Amino acid sequence: MLHKKTDSSALLLEMTMDKNKPIALRLILLLALSITFNVSAQDISKETAPVLQLEESTFDFGDLKQGDKVSHEFILKNDGKSPLVISNVITTCGCTAPEWPKTPIAPKQSATIKIAFDSRGRAGVQNKVITIISNAKTPQGRIRIKANVLPKD
Secondary structure (H helix, E strand, C coil): CHHHHHHHHHHHHHHHHCCCCCHHHHHHHHHHHHHHHHHHHHHHHHHHCCCEEECCCEEEEEEEECCCEEEEEEEEEECCCCCECEEEEECCCCCEEEECCCCCECCCCEEEEEEEEECCCCCEEEEEEEEEEECCCCCEEEEEEEEEEECCC
16 A cells, blocks of 8 residues: 555645646646645554653642642653653643653653742642643543642641
8 A cells, every 4th residue: 555655645745846748737736745745644643653651641649739739740652662752741830840851751761840830829629730741542642630738728
């Protein structure tokens, strides 16, 4: 199947380079060529894509005093067949700060995402969602932290 796509792609490429073809036809053929390559890349990536597996998805800090700074490390594993790249970790507010590996995580290897929470200016039950953006089969993962912030003494 991949061989046929390669043959048709080569034919399309050859046709787009033919200066005797009208420019509109060459543009249409170029578009078809790019679609062919995109479909091929998607087929392959689904089979070999990294898989982000979290050891836990939620952590509860319990009761904290207002102003306390705490952190927790979430352990993740790449259960896929190609390197996992975490491109961003997005938090819902400035009170939560992430640290994540900037280098690819090899298949079957583990790494950590550290989440720091600053309870200054917070009160009551806090639920924070952190979104992990990666090249995994499911490109967005979510982890959560919880805390109950009590008034300072």
